[in-house]
Amino acid sequence: MSFNSRGGDELNAEINITPMVDVMLVLLIIFMITAPMMNTGVSLELPQVTAQNVEDPEGKLVLSIAKDDKIYLGGTQVNWIDLEAKLKTNEKVKKDSSLYIEADTSLLYGRVVTAMAVAKNAGVTRVMMLTNPTEVLNLADLDKNIAVTPPSK
Numbered sequence: 001m002s003f004n005s006r007g008g009d010e011l012n013a014e015i016n017i018t019p020m021v022d023v024m025l026v027l028l029i030i031f032m033i034t035a036p037m038m039n040t041g042v043s044l045e046l047p048q049v050t051a052q053n054v055e056d057p058e059g060k061l062v063l064s065i066a067k068d069d070k071i072y073l074g075g076t077q078v079n080w081i082d083l084e085a086k087l088k089t090n091e092k093v094k095k096d097s098s099l100y101i102e103a104d105t106s107l108l109y110g111r112v113v114t115a116m117a118v119a120k121n122a123g124v125t126r127v128m129m130l131t132n133p134t135e136v137l138n139l140a141d142l143d144k145n146i147a148v149t150p151p152s153k
Helices: 018-038 080-089 091-096 109-121 139-144
Strands: 062-065 071-073 076-078 098-103 126-129
Touching: 062 109, 071 080, 076 080, 080 109, 091 098, 098 109, 109 126
Parallel strands: 062 098, 098 126
Antiparallel strands: 062 071, 071 076
């Protein structure tokens, strides 16, 4: 505070920005620490196929099925019994009637078909499967596991 020799009380109209800078730096540090913890992805081993990436500018609604049969709708875990109700009330499903499904490669095929049937009952008309794009398909490895038997009549 400065003293004026004229004897009048004058107000200082300047803004002190030091406290604001301190608060902003604290907020920046908080966000830098918490941002890496906000990764809410589901760890899956997706099938490797040759495919083009499909971009959806509004974001896609993804149903993830993990190898332990847990399901995640948009990164949030849901129960199988609640899945149909969650899909029916979802705004993206109401608007587009579409759903992306990603499933672990070790998962039984029946689990994926069950998820597709539940989605159909919830009003989903378009189901897209997500995979990891790759350039080379190794079909010879699939043939190694097949025993040659004559077709049944």
